[in-house]
Amino acid sequence: METLATGTDEPITVIVSYHIKPDREEDFKQWVSGIIRTAGTFDGHQGGYFFRSPDRTSKQYIAYKAVFRFDHHSNLITWEESKERQSWLVQLQPLLEKKLQYEKHEGMEFWFDLPDIPPKTIPRYKMAIVTLLAVYPLILTLYTLLPLVLPAGIPKFITILISCVCTCLLMTWFVMPFMTRIFSSWLFKDA
CATH class of the missing domain: 3.30.70.100 (Alpha-Beta Plaits)
Incomplete structure (x- = not known):
């Protein structure tokens, strides 16, 4: 190989x-x-x-x-x-x-798709639901924790940028592989 x-x-x-x-x-x-x-x-x-x-x-x-x-x-x-x-x-x-x-x-190109399965095989509503189930708790957690670790008085746009970077990194390397694995039988049911 x-x-x-x-x-x-x-x-x-x-x-x-x-x-x-x-x-x-x-x-x-x-x-x-x-x-x-x-x-x-x-x-x-x-x-x-x-x-x-x-x-x-x-x-x-x-x-x-x-x-x-x-x-x-x-x-x-x-x-x-x-x-x-x-x-x-x-x-x-x-x-x-x-x-x-x-x-x-x-x-991150393989969050959901599998080769030889057209994207329409996985209904968009399923992708949206799994993504929401992953993103919502992540954003809530970051929203709660970031103010505790960032210096006081930092501009809001910097906090949002840091939150977005953390969300993208966590979604790509940890959260979506985990969520795709957990929901694979439902996501790819008809594939």
């Missing part, structure tokens, strides 16, 4: 495409359960989602996608280089029709 060249240790989302032999789909589902359990024991793992790809045109293979997240790129590398992961990849080889394909993405 290629490693993403990065000078930072940011959260990272990995997308893997699987092309499974049609007669090995049940074996693949068992493999998925096992690797998810194992990956969940590694530091920084924030969840994984496997789903059957909408591409059903080939009779030679069944396409699946996986999206999984790590809180830091360094934790992903630890997982990628682990003996446990290597063992799972060896078990996967007889199930594959084609070579695995990987994509890695940093940042």
